[in-house]
Amino acid sequence: MTAALTARALSKRYGRTTALEGVDLEVAEGELVGLLGPNGAGKSTLVKIACGLVRPTGGQAQVAGAPAGSRAARASTGYLAELFRFPSWASAEEVLALHQRLARSDGGAKEREALLAQVGLAGEGDRRMETMSKGMQQRLGIAQALVGGPRLVLLDEPTSALDPGGRRTVRDLLVGLRERGVGVLLNSHLLSEIELVCDRVVIIDGGRVVTEGRPQDLTAPGGVEIETSEGVRRLPDARRDDVPRIVRELVAGGTEVYGVRVVTGTLEDAYLAAVVGRDT
């Protein structure tokens, strides 16, 4: 099966500044990959190379088997930029209709209606951009990225302006895309979003991939906290399997145990370990 996105030894320099250096990345069809990294790590540059907005200095990227930026690659790609705008005078319907024509989608009004419903904008088709909130525009941006049924969807901070309800809608949408076999590269600073929905996480720093893996593999155990009659005890090296033994020993020693919590690491811990750990 052809991967939705493949990047090999991808590099990009802007003058003397290196934005990407030898990045290898793959997004399989039906896979949700989260892209994490600090500001200036090269995440947006990577996404822009994938959708043909930026030309790489070295290496290569392919979308559904076609060179990134080529007409065939662009025909297979849906993209939501971090900083985007639609014309203030246009309605949601007009924006989607324009993108349908440019993407050569024959979905017509039915597709537009379905996309608006998927992003929670049902019945808002006639609404002009200038009357939409930032969150509504971001929802429409996501709908626009899905016009024509792309095989790869590149989302650059798609939930930054959304309220919790909107984020939930987008999460459900992403799960739906995965079920339809669409590959998604999700660039976001919202670690909790990525942890909740992504199959795999890639962390970039200084233009390089510093770590990658499944969220559950990246999040390390964080020990055990026990609430006792003598206060809360923290045992950072203990694991879940150690809990019965620890409780037995405490009770046998005359200590009252009121509660036990197995602490698991979060993606944020893994991220900070990968990024901040490198910096310090």
Place this chain on the structure above:
Amino acid sequence: MSDAITIARHALREAIRRRVLLVVGLLTAAFLGLYALAAFEAFDSLDRTSTGGIPIDERALTGGTLLGLAMFVALFLAVVLAVFLTLDAVRGDAERGLLQPLVVRPVGRTTLLAGRLLAASTVCASYVVIVFLLAALITKAAGDFTPSSLVVPAAGLALGVVTVVAVSLLGTTVLSTTANGIAVFMVFATGLAAGLLGQIGDGLDVDSLTQASSIISWVVPFEALYQNGLHALTSDIGGATGVIVQLGPFGGASSVGAAIWPWAVAWSAAVMALAALAFKRRDL
């Protein structure tokens, strides 16, 4: 081609919805109203004061001068329109995040530029021709003056404006919105200055000035097309009247030859090719 038409329609819709065309229409109506007032007054004063003893065809002089003025104003207004329709088409739209969603579609950057060229050229060329023809109608109604040619000046104005659209589109691929606007108006002013320079050269019989003017007007062909149109407007007016009228109210009038037409088309195509190359190489 259908993609270019889609982009052109999008750009035209934008111009309409943003009321650009409405504002231009209202201001143009105001200009034509003033022009009509001036034309009727000018010809009326001729009727009242004409002595009949002066060897100058005052009606032709007045009509030619007024229509030359109208030609200049029509060109100027069309250039303003051309600049404002295109000055931020690439870099400005990219900085505002309007361009990226379109560029990632399987359209091609050259097609995007072609669409913008098509939209702006259609609007501006139609505009300049309509304004010029309306001015000619007013001049005819006011003083029964019929120019030697309407087709050559109108076609020259239309093609001249297209060359300005091409320059503006090239500028927008490399310059910020403000810088591009300034640059295009500078180019326009350079062309006009070349015309005036040629007039001075002709008047003082200084070959180097005339030659410099000629070279510049070919480098920025809207000026050569304007001069050519201005010349064609009054080419059959002879004698002392012809000499005076041919000086033109704004820039010299001179026949630059038929080569200007293919040259202006090739020049515009070359400028657009450069714009497409610059756009293609630009990271967004």
